[in-house]
Amino acid sequence: MAKRETGPEPGSDTTEQKIFDAAHEVFSQKGMDGSTMQEIADRAGINKALLHYYYRSKDKLYEMVARAILTKAVSAVRGVLEVEMPLEEKIRRFIETYIGIISRNTSIPLFIISEINKHPDRFFSNILPQDLPKPHAFFQQVEAEIAAGRIRPIKPQHLIVHIISMCVFPFVGKPLMAVLLGMNPGEMKTFLKERTEEVTQFVLAGLRP
Amino acid sequence: MAKRETGPEPGSDTTEQKIFDAAHEVFSQKGMDGSTMQEIADRAGINKALLHYYYRSKDKLYEMVARAILTKAVSAVRGVLEVEMPLEEKIRRFIETYIGIISRNTSIPLFIISEINKHPDRFFSNILPQDLPKPHAFFQQVEAEIAAGRIRPIKPQHLIVHIISMCVFPFVGKPLMAVLLGMNPGEMKTFLKERTEEVTQFVLAGLRP
DNA sequence: CCAAAAATTAACCAATTGGTTAAACCTTAT
């Protein structure tokens, strides 16, 4: 049993990995409070005591899982945000990859949001990675485009929050959106698939001078 | 003890009301799983057995609180969405009142979203009000404006999801947004106050033909 | 004033929680 920062090497089939996978599944869907060690043990197909053998306590296990989730999510966002690229292309790529990641990991955003709200201290002291995405370059790029008259004046901080909101929220609030729009799961699925294109068009339209 | 649908009359200072208020506070912040009857009793300043005297079980108490929250939220949205009004004015009012409600009840949106995801069956069978907001009229109005060439073509379902997302998400993801944008609580507060105007401007700009 | 009813409490209960312990079960290197 090694002391890693973000869990055992994925892909292997060791007991340690089976426990981590089970914990990842249970925690990401039910959060810290809603999950029990017994359920994680059952899902991993092992005795409850083995959980404490590999990961000392529920808190430690939770911390590892949460850190792995956060690290992956943060690095994904950073990758897109910090590349050099014309603004329109950057926005296109950002929306595309961002929605792509979310639709392949639908339970992650809600996990992050609700757990960070329920245990803020734990997250900010232990779990959140140190090197967060730095949107400074993006902000400067937006200001430059405004100064050049190529886009409408807008506060860059609000623009980025607009974009993130439109990408994330429909997945987080999916059940509510479904009932509001009167869609069944099939219709909802195609609706969410359309969003990449729709959000992109709307953002670019909103930026026209 | 009467059997009401959405809890006792607010404002009164009866024990029943004190319990309901305490439960409202605890449940809305910690959710069903994260809350205990003991904590609710403590916050109400009474014995734990009294909770079961007035509300038979934790489930029943939770159901009443959740139903009260949902009913209030749904009726608030309905009020704005179903009035007859020119489209631009309707959008302005919708964003204004929607953000207004949320900033006066910051814990409610996250409660609804995360609880509906954790206990979907309970919500859709018992808690959600029957008469939800019907956005049909709004959709027709948007289509009419498009046909008249007064706004850019857009699928009305996506438009409304755009708007709701930009209104709700910044409050739900507030801690994350704060760290991403590098803002302290004070800066974050003024940032959120600006959103009514910023979202309105961005939506209207995105709709220009 | 006083008995009946309602409100409130302390004590208790079974079940579940996270966590521990000591024994049993491999694997493996000599």
Added chain:
DNA sequence: ATAAGGTTTAACCAATTGGTTAATTTTTGG
């Protein structure tokens, strides 16, 4: 083969959970 190491398990523990019971206090109506 066997001693030693790590791995896995059943049994157990104290604390907390939602919930109940019976007794006590407070209110109320005649």
